[in-house]
Amino acid sequence: MKCVQIVCVLVLLLAGCSKRPSTNQLAPKAYGTQIVEVSGSKQITGVGDELPQPVVVQVNGDNGNAIEGALVSFRGEGLTFTPEQALSDSSGQVTTQVEVAFISGDYQITAETPKQSGGSASLNLREIALGYETTLGQAVNEKYCIRCHDPESTTERVSNFDNLSPTPHQFSDGATYNSIPDADLVNIIRHGGRSMGKSPQSPAFGTTLKPEEIKAVVAYIRSIADPPYPTSGVKNAK
């Protein structure tokens, strides 16, 4: 009788220890030697949001030929990938959707593929998330600044970029803007280009924009700078 009881208890205990489904680890069918970007870096999105376009990378062999069936895995602090890893398709490419976390600033995607000889080839891509302040800066930029500072014309908005001499700098031009301190940028926006010895064709916005809007435009310029603004590497700088 006691034996039966013990067996019953053991059976019940064992039934409780069901095995967890193991995560499906993909096995590479082929190996490449390098990984390159096809599209999707330097995108701008809102915090907590998906990137507008997927990120596409390509695995190549020694001769730059596309490799099918190579394993590519994506990682990055604060990023969610769908899928996180995949085998490259017939053109050597892997596509993933990326969602950023709730903090504004820069995110770095690392895409990796193992090499036959051991080790792995990797690629780093930068993405940008806008928070409240930088979104406001973007809105002010799209209403006022973009008309001269962006050379692209649309059917609704004709660019004034080429009509100006000297031509304005695009806001993503980190090489120019990163060397100008915040206070100087605020002054240029507030009092016009002439106040800091820049082009007098850049008008003064000090009585048009509120101080917080000017600060937001500066934050926006910092966040999209390429090369990145030195402190924008720290995600919570804003």
Added chain:
Amino acid sequence: MIWRNQFGRMRRTFFGDPARRFAWTSIILTISLAIAPTKEFFKDWRHYQRQFLHLIHGRSDAGAIERRFESGIQQIWIPEQNVADRCGTCHLGLKEVSLKDVRMQPFRPHPPIPHSLTEFGCTTCHRGQGAATTVEEAHRSTKAWEQPILPAKYLESSCGQCHLGALEGTPKLNLGRQLLARYGCARCHTIMQPDGAALMATDDSPPLGHIAEKTTREWLFAWIKNPQSYAASATMPNFQFTDQQAADVASFLIAQSTPTSSPQFQVSDRVLPVKPAADAGQEGASLYGTSFCSSCHAVQNAAGNLVGGDLGPELTRIGSKVNAEWLRRWLKDPETYDRQTQMPHYRFDEKQIAVLSGFLLNKKDDDLLANVHLPVPDADSVARGKKLVAEYGCAACHQINGVNPPQNFAPDLSRVGSKPLAQIIFGPGSPETLPDFISTKIHDPRGVGVGLKMPKYNLTSAQIEALTIALLAQSDRAANLPKSFIHSAAHPSDYSPGGDAGRLMNDLRCQSCHAINGRGGDMAPDLTREGSAVQRPWLEEFMRNPNTLRPALIRRMPKFNLSPAEIKTISDYILSAYQAPGFDSQALDAHTLNTEAAARGKELFYSKYGCQSCHIADYKKDKGYIGPPLAGAGNRRPAVWIYKLLKNPQAVTPGTLMPDPNLTDDDARDLTAYLMTLKAKENAK
């Protein structure tokens, strides 16, 4: 037996005599009394407070931060907003701007926002359980614990709880609200805002009372089956009807149609025959262009992109839809078919009508109706169609003879942003949160249950996210906030111009594009103060021939072919009724606008203020293309208006892009004097 022996022995060991009994009872009592303080000591938040002190230890700013640090539970308590938030107990760096290099949560400072944390608390924007002091309870969602943290991508919805109008920093919320109105959501759903105003639909659903004159049963069938197969930009949703159902609805719509009975509006029989296609195409395209049909109507170009505005329906396949006779009558005077239409009454002559209708009828897609073969409609089909039309609420948007607009047709969405999770039936596999439910429901309205009637809208995922944000703003918290917190949106007035000129202006539908005194479209400039802003000869010439100031724009003022008498009537009215106070000529001494001032003004224009970066004063020399060309400003604007605009652009033209140059009175006067000397013809270029 063995067990009982063992137990007896243990009892003797521990409780054998009074001394042992007393000692062991004391030990047990002490341990049980220690449980509560021990639990307290190992609380999550104490762990975070110790970690925080450790983190700032050794930093250069440690002294100041330590002085501000207070241990124990921290609470923001605002009874009138129903806020009792203890988030600051663990989120210790929220107000410490100098910690911006810290990467570890929960110690990051809060990013800059226009509100102070102590004034609004945390849960007002982020949701979550403010009173909780464990990570799990404060943030996570369960069905029993109703208020999970709001994911960051939906955060703009929280701004929308108080701010009912558009905000510059919340593009997604603004888009969502526009879509709610544009897609007619409010026709079936009641959406009351916290200030007590209902959200209004702005879609322009056509009345169907005379539909048989406009199109065929076959087209209606194809349209009902899939509106986007006819026009990619159509906002009409897909009701996912079977072929039989769609045919029945089409039969009923044709059967209920009555003839338009306005003999005075009948087009004369002398309509010219349509010219051969090639000629008509050329001439028609040119008339379509000069009439600026594309200000409101889009047509898909060869590359598949829509070119044109979205105020009126897309015209890519119009020839496969409308009856030729109907189109000619519509071009002659749209009001005979639809009294509420936004389409202006162009004064086309009969030749122009023939040319333009020929051009439009050539825009067709023979594949659209190639496979539509409907049986002859019988009474049963019509009856079934009528039942479907009533059941699916078609009359909520469209005027249909014999079917009344349904009342309280769909669930009230006034508080949908706080819908309790326990009331929601989630689809299998979908995440059990409110934002996910709302976006899944919009994406696939009938996928979340059985017997549902909501149609499927053709929306992108960004549009669905924006709609979800706008709906999440409809929360219980918003409805319960004191009214002083609510910033209402500007509500349109019911202004309509009066008198003879008013009748004429309504006939031309000026307010479809121009706002006047708080009512009207936003495509073209606000005319509320136009009488102070223009000179009569310029205004009359502009209405005769709207050559337009900005030739590169697609959306422009059409040429209505007005008669001289009509132009005079409208000009008289604009120049007298649309005056702004303080713009009379006494505001500026005309004698000061002399040649010396003009010369100084020219110097200021080109050197000091660089106006030529945005404006053209001389077509040969300047290229600025943001503001209007000023080469003819002296003919167009009164001096006082120019002077006042220069002094404060936003006050004279609200929303203008022109930055306030912050001029002295002298500079403003000199620039005005210069601009008044510019009298080139505007279409000289």
